[in-house]
Structure formats: C-alpha cells, structure tokens
Amino acid sequence: MRCHVCRSVSFLPLCKTCRRELLQPEPKTRRLDNGLEVISFYAYDDIEPFLLTKHLPHGWAIYRILAKESFSSFKRNIESGTMAIPIDDDPKSGYSHTAILARSLKSATCKTLYGKLHAQNRISYAGRSKSFRLQNPRNFLYTGSAGIKALLVDDIVTTGFTLMEAGDILARHDVEVSGAIVLADADRKG
Numbered sequence: 001m002r003c004h005v006c007r008s009v010s011f012l013p014l015c016k017t018c019r020r021e022l023l024q025p026e027p028k029t030r031r032l033d034n035g036l037e038v039i040s041f042y043a044y045d046d047i048e049p050f051l052l053t054k055h056l057p058h059g060w061a062i063y064r065i066l067a068k069e070s071f072s073s074f075k076r077n078i079e080s081g082t083m084a085i086p087i088d089d090d091p092k093s094g095y096s097h098t099a100i101l102a103r104s105l106k107s108a109t110c111k112t113l114y115g116k117l118h119a120q121n122r123i124s125y126a127g128r129s130k131s132f133r134l135q136n137p138r139n140f141l142y143t144g145s146a147g148i149k150a151l152l153v154d155d156i157v158t159t160g161f162t163l164m165e166a167g168d169i170l171a172r173h174d175v176e177v178s179g180a181i182v183l184a185d186a187d188r189k190g
C-alpha cells in the first residue's frame, strides 16, 4: 500500500518517516469547567487530515497508529484497576474509532469497557455554536457497573461539553472518573 500522506510505498497507511515527522506527541492537560482533566497529545489543526479519516474504510488503521504513537506512552501513568471507557463506541461504519483508541490503553492494570456509554442524541456538532451544543446534549446512557474507577477516551475535545456530560453521568452511577484522554484538542495551538 501507499502512505496516506507522502504516497511512498509502505506496509502501513502511514510510513515511518511521516509518523516520526508528523506524529511527535506533546501531552498537555486542560481542565474543563467541571474540574475534569483532559490530556491531549496534539493540536487539532496539526493532525486534522488523519482525524478526518475516521469514517473512511482505512480509518481504523490510521486511528490505531495515532493511538500507538500517543496513548501507548501514557499507559504506565494509569492507576491500577482503572477501566478505559470509550465515548459512544458505536461501530456504525464497521468499526468504532473510540473503541480502537481505548483498546490501545489495555494493559495488565487497565481494562477496556466497551459498549457501555452510548449517546442517545448523535446530532452533528460540526460547525455548530457552543449554545447549540449546550441545547442539544448527547444524553448519555451508561449501562456499565457502578463503583469502578474510569478514564474517559475520545478522539477530539472541542468545547469539552461532551466529556463533561459523560463524566457527570458516570459520577451519578458512582463511577470515579480520574480524567479523560483524547488525541487532539481543538483549542490548543501547536
């Protein structure tokens, strides 16, 4: 196959050179209004072409590479016994991009909880205002266990409303949310 970026021949959809040059992660923490800490590894603008592959047939492979380049090094910081919970992992296009990300966090001390946090409202937020997002919450349904420790997993944080809403619903189920981990923050520069 060919590299998604430079078109050189590669075993993976992103060649080694492009991975090294374009995907050097820089972890940053952002605290949302409800106190939830979100760790991101890239500025949205820096990896937008990769993020936009999520509904393409080869997007799963790109997401797996993004997760490997960024989340993998974070694994050892996760407190033992934590469950990684992907936001709304719904495999509607054959795979779920958030499930792929959460899976990359799996270790001896961190398990993944698939299919337990679903949005009942999937209206698109793309290009929408903050007030629109606030007026149209995701309305999450959590069907996992109570009394566990969890880390939320998503690909992008924008306003943070989705993560805050997810954190709040988990808290109502007595889930202790230590924070959230995302690939990209739309608010950060460089």
Ligand SMILES: [Zn+2]
Binding pocket: 003, 004, 005, 006, 007, 008, 014, 015, 016, 017, 018, 019
């Ligand atoms: Zn390349």
